[in-house]
Structures are given as structure tokens and as C-alpha cells.
Amino acid sequence: MELKILENIEIASNIYSLKIDNPALFDVVPGQFFMVKINGFDYPLLRRPFSVASFEDDHIGIIYKVVGEGTKILSDKKPGDFIDLLGPLGNGFGDVEKDKKILLVGGGIGIAPFIYLKNVLENDYKISYKAFFGFNTKDEIYIDFGEIATIDGSYGFEGNVVDMVENEIDNNSLIFACGPTIMLKRLAYLCYEKNCDMQVSLESRMACGIGVCLGCVIETNDKDFKRVCVDGPVFDYKDIAWQTL
Numbered sequence: 001m002e003l004k005i006l007e008n009i010e011i012a013s014n015i016y017s018l019k020i021d022n023p024a025l026f027d028v029v030p031g032q033f034f035m036v037k038i039n040g041f042d043y044p045l046l047r048r049p050f051s052v053a054s055f056e057d058d059h060i061g062i063i064y065k066v067v068g069e070g071t072k073i074l075s076d077k078k079p080g081d082f083i084d085l086l087g088p089l090g091n092g093f094g095d096v097e098k099d100k101k102i103l104l105v106g107g108g109i110g111i112a113p114f115i116y117l118k119n120v121l122e123n124d125y126k127i128s129y130k131a132f133f134g135f136n137t138k139d140e141i142y143i144d145f146g147e148i149a150t151i152d153g154s155y156g157f158e159g160n161v162v163d164m165v166e167n168e169i170d171n172n173s174l175i176f177a178c179g180p181t182i183m184l185k186r187l188a189y190l191c192y193e194k195n196c197d198m199q200v201s202l203e204s205r206m207a208c209g210i211g212v213c214l215g216c217v218i219e220t221n222d223k224d225f226k227r228v229c230v231d232g233p234v235f236d237y238k239d240i241a242w243q244t245l
């Protein structure tokens with residue numbers, strides 16, 4: 001579906017906020033994503049996956065980091081240009097048990113879907129939560145809530161987000177997590193130790209986004225394979241064979 005770009009601005013170092021006209025044809029669960037065709041031309045050929053960072057009556061919001069050719073081209077798009085979106089796709093974050101201690105834990109550009117999740121937790125579930133987010137440096141911070149850790153210590157807690165959140169986690173915690181695989185892996189081992197619950201959104205290179213190409217498969221604990229695009233991207237951490245990632 002071709003949709004009009006309303007805004008495309010740099011909000012932190014190399015991080016952009018893209019707002020697109022909402023056609024009001026569907027609803028979106030936090031953690032779901034769109035496959036975006038960056039150009040009407042052949043290059044880049046493959047669509048790129050981006051999580052939904054906000055979903056309002058008047059716009060769909062994506063926050064993206066420029067890492068390669070596709071995101072560079074995307075950053076040059078102007079309001080009034082059109083891009084083609086496929087979605088919403090995948091399984092987002094699941095049910096929230098209200099008696100649990102809810103923790104949002106994210107790293108880098110993986111924090112983007114938590115902006116939308118925050119709205120849903122506050123407005124639909126009406127429950128409290130704590131948020132812990134990690135960045136490399138303060139120039140990359142693009143959110144205005146939660147406790148912040150930076151690797152270089154330029155803002156907030158000095159170190160990584162898993163070290164910052166560790167003491168908050170107990171066996172009544174329900175964690176929602178998204179970020180670099182190495183961060184999620186450490187969190188998963190910590191969750192096993194503390195016997196808590198965690199829904200984790202995984203990243204994987206995706207070609208089709210609709211379950212056909214098998215380019216995004218991961219191994220599960222029962223020696224099966226799951227496609228991140230249609231079986232995820234959000235999984236119960238206990239289902240994933242972390243040692244293979």
C-alpha cells in the first residue's frame with residue numbers, strides 16, 4: 001500500500017522519525033512491523049522491516065537508524081513523497097498479566113516499539129511499569145521516558161542496560177525486551193536464573209517478511225525452527241535456543 005510521508009526528521013544522531021499517513025484500514029499490536037519498500041525503483045530490491053513506534057489516527061510512526069544503503073535512501077525522503085508498506089506483520093507483544101511487575105528493557109534502535117507499547121500499557125491496560133533503556137552514548141538518545149544507561153557514561157547509568165536492570169528483576173517480573181541479540185541473550189540467561197517471564201522481540205535479516213523465503217529462521221529449544229517474521233518477532237524467551245544465536 002502506497003502511503004504519503006508526513007514527516008521525516010533526524011531526532012538524534014543518525015536516528016530518524018518517519019511519520020506516514022494512516023489509511024485507517026487496520027489496527028496494530030505493539031511489536032508488529034511493516035516491510036517497507038524504500039524506493040519505487042529496483043534498488044534496494046528487498047523491502048526492509050521496521051517496527052511500529054507510534055500508531056495514531058493521523059499517522060503511523062517509525063523510528064529508524066541509518067545503517068546502510070536502504071536506510072540512507074529512506075532518510076532522504078521528503079514530506080509528500082510516497083512509500084510502499086506491507087503489513088502490519090508478525091506477532092506483537094502478547095497479553096499483560098496485571099499482577100506482574102512489568103519491566104520494559106530495550107537497547108538502541110530496539111527501543112522504538114516501546115514508545116507504542118508504553119501508550120497501550122498506559123491507555124488500554126492502565127497499568128504501571130518501569131522502563132530501562134540502553135544507548136552507546138547520549139547523542140543517540142531519542143526517547144523521553146525510562147531510566148537510561150549509556151556505555152560511555154555520557155548520560156545516566158554508566159554501562160549496559162542489563163547491568164542497570166539486573167537488581168529490579170525477580171520471580172514476579174514480566175519483561176518485554178527488544179534490542180541487540182547479545183543484550184537479549186544476557187537478559188535471557190538472567191531470566192532463567194531469576195525464574196521470571198519475558199517476551200522478547202528478535203531481529204533477523206528478512207527478505208520476504210511473510211514466511212516464504214525461510215531467510216529469518218531461528219532454532220527453538222525443542223530442536224524445531226521458527227520464522228521470526230510470522231512466528232515472531234516476539235517470542236517467549238524459553239522457546240529460543242539461545243546458544244545458537
Ligand SMILES: Cc1cc2nc3c(=O)[nH]c(=O)nc-3n(C[C@H](O)[C@H](O)[C@H](O)COP(=O)(O)OP(=O)(O)OC[C@H]3O[C@@H](n4cnc5c(N)ncnc54)[C@H](O)[C@@H]3O)c2cc1C
Nearest residue numbers: 048049050051063064065067068069070071112203204233
Ligand atoms: C522485526 C524487525 C523490526 C525492525 N525494526 C526496526 C526499527 O524500528 N528501526 C530500525 O532502525 N531498524 C529496525 N530493524 C532493522 C532494520 O530492518 C535494518 O536496520 C534495515 O533493514 C537496514 O537496511 P539498510 O539497507 O539500511 O542496511 P543494509 O545495507 O541492508 O545493511 C547495513 C548493515 O546493517 C546490518 N543489518 C541490516 N539489517 C539488520 C538486521 N535486521 N539486524 C541486524 N543487523 C542488520 C547489516 O548486517 C549491515 O552490517 C528491524 C528489523 C526487524 C527484523
Ligand code: FES
Nearest residue numbers: 209211213214229
Ligand atoms: S523473511 Fe522470509 S520467511 Fe521470514
